[in-house]
Amino acid sequence: MANVRVIAPLLKLDNIYQVSNSTLITLSGDLSQNEDGKQLKGIEVTSDVNISITYITVGSADWFEGMLVLPTKALGMHYYAASYRPISSFSSEVLVAAIENDTDVVINITLNLHGHGSTSFRLQKYETYQFKSKFDVTESYISSNKPIAVISGAALVNIPPNTGDTQSLIEHLTPIKYWTTQFIVPPTYPRTHFVLRIFASKDGTLMRYHSKAGNHARHMRKGRLIALTGGSDPMTITANKPIMVVQYGHDGDNIAGDPFMMNVQGVSQFVDSYKFEVPSFYDSGSNSIAITTKKADVGGIELNGLPIGQWEIKTLPVVSPFADYVTIFVNVTANNSYDLSHSGGAKFGAFLYGRPGIAAAYGYPLRLMLHDAEKNCTLPSTTTITTIPTTTPTTTTIVTTAVSTASTTTLSSSSTTKPDFHWCFKCENTSNLKACKNVQKCNSTNEICFINRQSSPTGNLYSSGCIDADVSHTCNTISLTGEYDFILTFSVKLHNLRKDYGFVSVIYPAIVYCTLTISLI
Template identity: 25%
Template sequence: MIFVSLTDSAGRQFIFGIPETYNSSHDYIKLYIASKDVSKVYITAPGIGFNQTITTLANTSTAVAIPGSIVTTTGLSNKAVYVESDQTISIYVMVREIGSSDGLLLLPIADDAPEFFVASYEPVDPTGPSQFLIIALEDSTLIDIQLRTSAGPVIIGSQSYSSGQNVSLKMSKMQTYLVQHEHDLTGTHITSSKPVSVVSGTKCANVPHDATSCDFLVEQMLPVSFWQREYVCAKLKSRGTNRLRILSSVDGTSVNIGATHIKLNKGEFYEYVNSNDVATPIESNFPVLVLQYAEGGDHDSKRGDPSMITIPSINSQEAEYFYETATPLPYHYVSITIRTDQANGLHIDGSTVSRSDELKTRINTTEFSIIRLSVTVGKHHIYHVDTTVGFGVIVYGFDSRESYGFPLGLTTQGGPRDTVRVLSVPDERT
């Protein structure tokens, strides 16, 4: 198997896991696999005896259901899912539960991404803990965790640890390790000796904490080496408030969020809340991670519930996306971030993108637009007529006490550097 340094969210090899969900039974857990090419894709989860090989069509997405037994519980388990394709593909995952769904974009295996920070939220109570899941690709993977929590000791194994303490683990190929805590674990720092993936979130969180009702939050964490310094964000379409968290990886991080100026140290975050319907620029002297949170419907008196979305930076953008609305919810939306002078070339499903709901702002001398669209249930193709023009997309959906949200792409700056590894994963390819 060959894998390269991460340059965007499309790739040929992926590894991930699903942390504990709010309900023990699920409507479904599905992978949505999209590619410009006909692709042969192999999916295996040896720990639950799951193996499947499919051939996807070109220029569309294909759904594959994963058994619900893949969901992990606290501690060490063999619940990793490995995906390999003969062509470049993009994958997002939807965990569908009535009243508590969310989705995540998968990131390809990266050989030069050993550092992560956890993004989560304060749990509704101890039954819906903050959590992060580490997924190992290879044997003898050494993990170092520097815990950060808003309150209380964290129990890992049979040991109790305080915020700021370090925990060391050794993991084997295709293993997962789930850490949970009754308080927010955001800012926990993870490093590894070999390639891993980190999926984090909350089993059930109110957003904000005093608003009902709680929901499952999940995202795959972008490695620190691919964070960026410039973002633009606005309220999710149909919602009342723009709620962001900006997370820092180093001391002395200075961040401007619209007219707000803050300073952060390693592992610290700032929660920005604004009810004005404006495009908000975010600029920092060191790279940061930006997460957007949909709020509980009882808080903003709008249709919807909590979800957690990684926001693409203005330098983290692709030129074409294939996706399909991944739940039976009736209300689905897209937010597109693009340079204003390039917005005329945007298309969706063969038609020019409507700019009737467009917000504008500037970063330095460049004007950016956020264009928000309602979309129909089904498959969609979002692209620019100029294939050299990149733009960011997040997708999300709502119903009464229902929600999901995730980015469609997280392209990073720089080009691929050849890195070759051979990995022997037990499988039953057909």
């Protein structure tokens, strides 16, 4: 049993819900932010046990979309917006929600992939800010001095342009520090095409993509995207530096259902279990889960206690370099709860998508395991005295250029003899390493020294000290389940996630209400 508290200051809402499995909470459409600029439309959700939250906008079919809500512990200070070009007089949007007081935010605006100045503002907790444009806001860069929730999308789009039916888009963006380098992208069966937008976090990114049509490589610059169109088979994507992959539903095949937008799970973001509820707002249509797993692990996957092979499934092979994987599609029934897991604890990917009715669609990953690439410490095998490399660090400007992501400084060693233990300089978030005067004795011979550099709107911040060499490769890992706090706005569906989830805000007009689905993990 979870005790879940939902707070929405705009409506003077402060309610507690008891959730035994999953609960649908309906929120007023008054919390939908249709306006430009600042509003008090944040919603905070907290729980005393692990929960997950999915959010569904509810109105006419063209305004139906959903997303997985990220907890506050999974938020960041650096984002790139993903959206699409809106039709007619409708808008493309970026929505920011603050989880702390005195949060300073800068949006470096990109419209139709061209820079267009910047805007800056300060938010207090529960406040939200929306930037809207009749042009595509994709590639806009959002930075802040404190963690924020960022949602982007569009009020109404065709994908591809001028083809098929229209649909709103919405997605809770992943902070740059949690981007990763390997992806297996399932198709949206039975649709025959899908669209990808791939974003680079750093200059010098080499992205490779593979499909039945062949193997290709593209060089990418920081903050820029490459758009691809996939078919009816899985596509694999790898990169030498972290990237974000966003998948769009393609509506050019005369099949019922509209476009949608969702984050693609990286292979490193797979987990071994998922609990979810399938939304039910229409009497027709279909809902499916796409499961990506190693061939050797298929036998251990269970859905509601039954081996996956006992369900009616469709299986597609995955191409190199993940030829040992397959993608499995299973239809699931609306208004039902599901437990998807592997009996042996093997990790696999899963996302839920649906075509509920002839003119609606949604899609989102069911859960994510996030690894902080900015704290993915690069450490030598031995170190006694550390020095900073002479390479010039990337600088940060908060007016017109994107803020650089954090990176880890590689340490050099003046000794090749391993001591009984190490002494390391111990400082946190200092702007000048030379000012670090504290010395820390490491607790064991397996601990070594590290330095981490993180960029912020005010300049580089450095942290140093001791760290266990055996766990240094996952200095900060976040599962989107467990102790989380969420902040959001509008109608959302609550599932079992964590008690410290994040702020979310709805950004579409003409929505009657929204729902939160809360489920126990």
